[in-house]
Amino acid sequence: MNIGDKIPEFLGVDQSGREIKASDYKGRKIVLYSFPKAGTPGCSSEACSLQQHRLELQAAGYAVVGVSKDRQETQRKFADKYKLCFPLIADTEATLLQELGCWGERVICGRKTLGILRTTYIVDENGVIEKIFMPKEIKTKIHAEQILNYIAEKTAQ
Numbered sequence: 001m002n003i004g005d006k007i008p009e010f011l012g013v014d015q016s017g018r019e020i021k022a023s024d025y026k027g028r029k030i031v032l033y034s035f036p037k038a039g040t041p042g043c044s045s046e047a048c049s050l051q052q053h054r055l056e057l058q059a060a061g062y063a064v065v066g067v068s069k070d071r072q073e074t075q076r077k078f079a080d081k082y083k084l085c086f087p088l089i090a091d092t093e094a095t096l097l098q099e100l101g102c103w104g105e106r107v108i109c110g111r112k113t114l115g116i117l118r119t120t121y122i123v124d125e126n127g128v129i130e131k132i133f134m135p136k137e138i139k140t141k142i143h144a145e146q147i148l149n150y151i152a153e154k155t156a157q
Contacts, residue, residue: 001101006127007032008099012067012089015075020065020087022127029062030123031147034102036116038070038078038088046118046140051084053144060151061125067091067100068116106135122150 001007011020011032022030031050035043050057050064057064067089070078075088089096094116097103102119105112118138122131131150139146 001099001121001129001132003129003132005129007121007123007129008096011065012091012096013072014087014089015072015079016087017072018087020089022123025063025123025125025127027125029060029125031057031062031064031120032100032123033064033066033118033120033143034097034100034116035066035068035118038068038074039081042118042140043068044078044082046138046143047078047082047084049141049144050086051082053148054085056148057144060148060155062122062147062151065089067096069094069097120147122147 007022009022011022014020035046037043047066054064064086066086069091071092072090075090079088091097094103097116102117104117106115106117118135120133120138121129124130
């Protein structure tokens with residue numbers, strides 16, 4: 001997906017077994033982020049950054065939604081461990097990940113594999129992608145701050 005594209009209506013099922021749809025956020029903005037694997041250092045840092053700044057993001061009108069290929073139970077344990085207060089979609093078949101375009105070839109330790117490309121989509125209140133943070137741009141420990149800086153710059157224009 002690209003800037004200007006509308007995200008899919010059905011996003012998936014979260015760690016609590018709830019169906020998550022784009023229309024659930026009608027009139028609200030979304031930080032929709034993909035992460036490779038729950039519980040790994042980078043993914044934990046990123047989730048904690050978003051959780052730590054969740055109220056600031058909410059005050060700016062944004063809801064946070066995460067997605068990975070992890071199972072629902074794994075997502076639940078991850079959310080419980082870090083006290084995450086936002087949905088984590090268990091996209092075990094990589095359906096949404098492929099639709100978003102954040103599933104593809106990546107290189108880990110010199111070896112090519114298929115997997116999740118850490119990506120964040122900033123989605124407006126109409127479900128349209130307005131900004132994409134690509135894998136090389138994302139700094140997991142301060143990712144929420146990167147998003148808040150983008151929001152502040154956009155608001156100042």
